[in-house]
Amino acid sequence: MSGGWFITGTDTGVGKTRIACMILAALAQRGMRAVGMKPVASGCTATHTGLGSGDAELLLASSSVSADYGDINPYAFAPPCAPAIAAREANVEIRLDKILLHFRRLQQAAQWVIVEGIGGWTVPLGDRLSMPDVAREIGLPVILVVGMRLGCINHAMLTASAVRHAGIRLSGWIANQIDPAMTRVDESIIDLARSLELPLIARFPYQPPKGPCQRLPEFPLHRLLP
Numbered sequence: 001m002s003g004g005w006f007i008t009g010t011d012t013g014v015g016k017t018r019i020a021c022m023i024l025a026a027l028a029q030r031g032m033r034a035v036g037m038k039p040v041a042s043g044c045t046a047t048h049t050g051l052g053s054g055d056a057e058l059l060l061a062s063s064s065v066s067a068d069y070g071d072i073n074p075y076a077f078a079p080p081c082a083p084a085i086a087a088r089e090a091n092v093e094i095r096l097d098k099i100l101l102h103f104r105r106l107q108q109a110a111q112w113v114i115v116e117g118i119g120g121w122t123v124p125l126g127d128r129l130s131m132p133d134v135a136r137e138i139g140l141p142v143i144l145v146v147g148m149r150l151g152c153i154n155h156a157m158l159t160a161s162a163v164r165h166a167g168i169r170l171s172g173w174i175a176n177q178i179d180p181a182m183t184r185v186d187e188s189i190i191d192l193a194r195s196l197e198l199p200l201i202a203r204f205p206y207q208p209p210k211g212p213c214q215r216l217p218e219f220p221l222h223r224l225l226p
């Protein structure tokens with residue numbers, strides 16, 4: 001059996017990597033072979049083997065199968081900016097066929113592949129390619145991570161609408177509080193649940209940035225698997 005999910009978010013910095021790592025850990029606890037993927041990453045740092053993404057490294061550390069870093073993160077850029085701008089400055093074209101090649105390799109190595117997008121949903125990767133194009137071709141259902149802060153209802157509604165417009169199935173959404181000072185959190189989640197018309201998979205309160213993904217809360221995997 002081969003499956004997985006594409007993790008998108010209402011914006012950058014809403015906890016996509018955290019959620020992806022939690023899902024990988026939960027799959028591993030069930031004895032399943034699972035691996036993470038970050039097709040495109042910016043803000044990468046130099047390593048002895050080339051540019052490396054902190055997000056991709058966390059996904060690799062949380063995976064229960066061995067994989068080459070190049071398969072997990074085919075495109076890595078140093079500038080902490082939009083991927084299309086970073087690619088243009090590096091004179092690199094982000095190609096869909098290359099991303100799919102590495103994705104298929106990961107599929108061959110694992111039962112489950114958890115793919116994390118970059119930024120929000122409608123992120124351009126070049127003049128003729130965007131992240132929704134990648135998600136559509138990969139063919140995994142989408143999990144929407146909603147960064148709970150003021151304005152998140154609008155962002156979540158717009159994102160869910162765009163995913164549906166792309167013809168991609170949404171498995172559900174996750175409420176991840178990123179602003180500790182946000183008020184009316186319970187009321188906002190109730191309104192979102194009503195408006196999105198999607199299963200609420202999990203709700204996570206605000207937590208300061210942590211270290212290894214193994215220390216993150218347990219993910220309710222039973223709400224995704226039959």
